[in-house]
Amino acid sequence: MRVPRISRTRYAAVGLVLATAGALALPAGTAVAAPTGDSTTGPLLSYVVNTKANHGQVQKVEKAITGLGGTVVQSYEQVGVVVARSNDTKFAEKLRLAKGVDSVGASRTKGILASDQGNADVAAEPTGAAAAADGQEPYEPNQWDMRQIGVDKAHKLSLGSRNVTVGVLDSGIDATHEDLAANVDASQSVSCIDGRTNTDWKAWQPTTSDHGTHVAGTIAAAKNGKGVIGIAPNVKLAAVKVVDDGGFIYPENAVCGFVWAGEHGFKVTNNSYYVDPWMFNCPNDKDQAAISDAIRKAVAFSQRKGVLNVAAAGNENIDLAHKTTDVSSPDDTKPGSRPITNDCLSLPTELPGVVAVSAVGVNGDKSYYSSYGKGVVTVAAPGGDARYQIPNTPDKNGRILSTIRGNKYGYMQGTSMATPHVTGVVALLASTFPWASPDELTELLTNQAESHACPKGVYNPGNTGQFTATCEGGADDNGFYGAGIINAEKAVQWWR
Structure with a gap:
């Protein structure tokens, strides 16, 4: 059972981030039809x-x-x-x-056009904010997610290091935002649209989407007395624009992004998406096999260069350990439905060495939409659940509050929002352990996570039967939460 497509979930955000519904799948190997006649x-x-x-x-x-x-x-x-x-x-x-x-x-089933029509994300402004306490940012009382993973306590010990650069592979970062401008490193930012690099400032700025700016704020919104606070507010952010104005993250864009990250010394990248146009890439399809090969090589290159890549599990409430059907591909043309097996991979989430993240709400339970899977999910983090898990905050909003374009702030939810929480904690770990390799950072990350056991029986949020899911595994390693829910406070206490 999957989440209704209230957003394009290759972009792993749901809730108040609304975009064109992602689609259904043609059979493996389906090609774009050639014109009639003998012409090729x-x-x-x-x-x-x-x-x-x-x-x-x-x-x-x-x-x-x-x-x-x-x-x-x-x-x-x-x-x-x-x-x-x-x-x-x-x-x-x-x-x-x-x-x-x-x-x-x-790398796509839709012909390349001179221009693509974008879809603007919609995010609500924060409401009902309480007065911030001394030392807090103005909207920090609304950030239940930060308190859930101990960010307020972690900041007493570490705000992160300027020697750590986090690559946000997304729709671009608004580098003029009051909470981000000090941390966005233009010298390491780039557009990878169409698979080629463009370092012009305008090229990597967001044009149709708040998504990348929202993600960036969760990772490293500055501690400056304005707006919100990020998990690692002293680290540097690099905008790596891999999302075109139509909202697509095509394979060549992702390859460009991972190679750029490896060549420019990033410690961690955030990947809140899956690579289009196939939700799952199957080895028995020549096109999809080639896509998998290209992404796999680019990810492996970045890892050899010292980069840890963090990726979203997705918002379809799919058990990634027991795949049966892909109903969302190809999402750039007419979709259809096809049977799949576990050999068909969501990219980059299911590649070796990638940290896969599921989402939880304020109660610490799996968000109704979050995909999951024993042996696939590495850790869990707050992504929000405005349907079944409502926090006791001034705004009573179960989504995640962060930065959006135009010097504004807004709420979004999804595994897109869970992933930057993990990326931010990894940035704190990399600040504390600058010598740590990607594998060592992953071990540190999983060791500090708070164990969370599977629910008894079938998980049935709201008792509606709409989002049922079955969790496999023990308290320290299971399909819903992996090694557990991340803990920023523990992450910075390791060396003390």
């Missing part, structure tokens, strides 16, 4: 082409691409991925025969 000319598509890294193979593959009439958009020799475009409906089939090519996959 079709819509302009983008492709990821995989080859060997750092062995001179990239240049050979580039020649093969241009020899077939295609265009090379950008090459990532570090990982052996070339981003190409072609309007030849036989392009992938022909290129797969070229020497040195390991795999080729169309």
Whole structure:
């Protein structure tokens, strides 16, 4: 059973963040139809082409691409991925025969347009704020999520280090926001739209979405007497724009983002999305297999460079350990339904070494929408549950309050909002343990998490039968909460 698509949940936010409903899946291997007749000319598509890294193979593959009439958009020799475009409906089939090519996959099913129509996110302004206590930010009384994981207590010991850079792979960060401007590092920010890098300031600013700005505030909103407080308010933020104006995070954008993170010394990245257009990428489909190969190589490269990647589990209330059906792919054209197995992966969430995050509400119970899975979820964090778990705060709002565009503040909920809580705690850990590798940071993170046992029987929030789920595992390792709910206070106490 899944959450109704009140938002595009490849963007892992639900609630007051409203965007076009994400869709249903065509059978594996479905291609965009070619025009009638003998012509192989079709819509302009983008492709990821995989080859060997750092062995001179990239240049050979580039020649093969241009020899077939295609265009090379950008090459990532570090990982052996070339981003190409072609309007030849036989392009992938022909290129797969070229020497040195390991795999080729169309990264979308919708033709590339000159411009895409974006969908604005909607977030409510905070209401009912109580007077802040001495030392608190004005809206801090409304941040039940921060108190739930001990951020107020953690800040007595650490606010994070300026030597730690957090990459926010998302829709961009409003670098003019009063609570973010001091922490956004323009020199490390970039747009990765269409799979190529653009460091122009305007290129990585948000255009149609509050999502990335909201995520950034949870991680590192400054302690400056304004608005809200972030978990690690002294660390630096890098905006890595991977979301286009249509709201899509295509594979080439994600590859660009992970390579950029690795090359620029980030300690942790936040990934509150799944890579479009397939919710799950299956190895028996040539296009999806190539997408998986490209993302896997880019993620592994970033990890070798010292980056820990944190990703959202998703908002479909799906048991990721027992997959049966994908009903949301491809989300950029006409969706359909197809059977899947556990070999079909949500990217980047299910890749090795990635910290997968589920969401909880104010009571510490799984949020009704949060996906889950034994052996998939690493930890849990507050993502909000405005339907069944309402906090006793001045605003009585079960969502997460953070920064949004235009120097404003607003509420959102989802595993998108849970993920930056984990990213913020990892940033505190990296500040305390600057020598720690990604694996060591993951171990520190899971060791400080508060164990949370599975509920007895079938989980049935609100007793409505609409969002039932079954939790597997023991108190210290289960499908709903992984190793447990993160704890910022414990994270900064480890060395004391």
